[in-house]
Amino acid sequence: MSEAPGSARSQTDVVIQGIKDMLTRGELQPGSRLPIEKELAALLGVSRGSLREGVRALATLGVLETRQGDGTYVTALDPAALLSPLGFLADLQQPAHAADLLAVRRVLEAESVSLAATRITDEQLTGLEAILARVDRTLEDEDEDALDLEEFINADTEFHRAIAAASGNPPLAALVDALVGRTFRARLWRAISNRGSVREAQREHRAILDELARRDPGRASIRMSTHLLGVEQFSAEHADEDPEAT
Template identity: 40%
Template sequence: MTAEFTPLDRSSAAAQAMRQIQEMIVDGRLAAGQRLPAERELSEMLQISRPTLRETIRSLVSLNILESRHGSGTYVAALDTKTLLEPLQFVMSLSVRTVDELFEARLLIEPALAALAAARADAGQVAVMRAVLDNPDRVATDVALHRLVADAAGNAVLAALLQTLSTLGQASRALTATRPGMLRRTAAEHRAIVDAIDRRDPDAARAAMTEHLERVAAEARRTVA
């Protein structure tokens, strides 16, 4: 079966690509276990850049909608319709209001987690954070680092709340990841957060996390406006 992909508007290509692939799975145009076209072919079908396509695929892999098989390609995961529709519905509902509410919640929780991590993290946890910073996959680094900071904070309830926010935040990450300079600035901000935690400076860690989230929120608002 050959799936017909539609060229996308480049201004919101990542979000539209996520939406199109999910819709094609839900309505049966892409079947569970089916291999997606090769990267070059798929980017030409969608008329988006290959880096944008890679970020889209990474986001869908992280949602367990696609699966990447080393040396073989990218395949549709075997998921039920309900599971597929949940992230799709959130992507389609993204607006300035939902972005504001998402980051309002993150700004209440994550700076506090960073401050607790600075007070409680051990040397091993900091070493793992620094290792993650060297990962060239910046989207995966973003997800992993925020989780590691939450784990180092030593509060299971707050860490669970962050996991819920992180799941909802997959859609906003997909929207902002391809904005010019976004990943470079995010990498520098991540390093500042880890440096503050390593210095055991809760105030600096809180401030660094707040600055990072406020900038990402502003980028997300511009994307959905």
């Protein structure tokens, strides 16, 4: 007998919750192979069809992976992979709500840069300097009105991602990376560039790097907060404008 749509949906939820419980109890670990379909369906008290639906949902979320001819396994449960769907939230934000997302980013990045100031290595500092040096060379060679934004989008992404990674907190780094997706970041940089503020943003990045080099968590956090607050306010003030048409 086939299940009604509502019943199938609730049974799928049973599968998701059941596997989650097995993970939290330690019965399944990262890299573990799930029991065969017949056994797992009986264990969870669901049909095989509902089990497959639940497994597909967890695979989409990055919790499980199915290997052809070898069964279904728990992934490494990497924070970056599990939190990557947040990138959709960032990229789908309308201009009117962008400042709200940037406020969350400001809180997270102020903490990540503070942690990074106490943990960053000389090699990581050298990497950050190299990123900003690329931007400096571009600014020296071109007028701001004629800048290739791709370089700045890439540099901005690398700079903030590298600082978050230097925090030594993978879930925090993953949140920072996911909350400002590439589409959203490109919109911001396009608007910033159109108003001649690229050099100002570069100066603020340099100030952040200076405090990281001093290993000063308090001042690094203030510099990052000030930088992102400016971006947040800019976004709020121009929420009704279409950056594509500016």
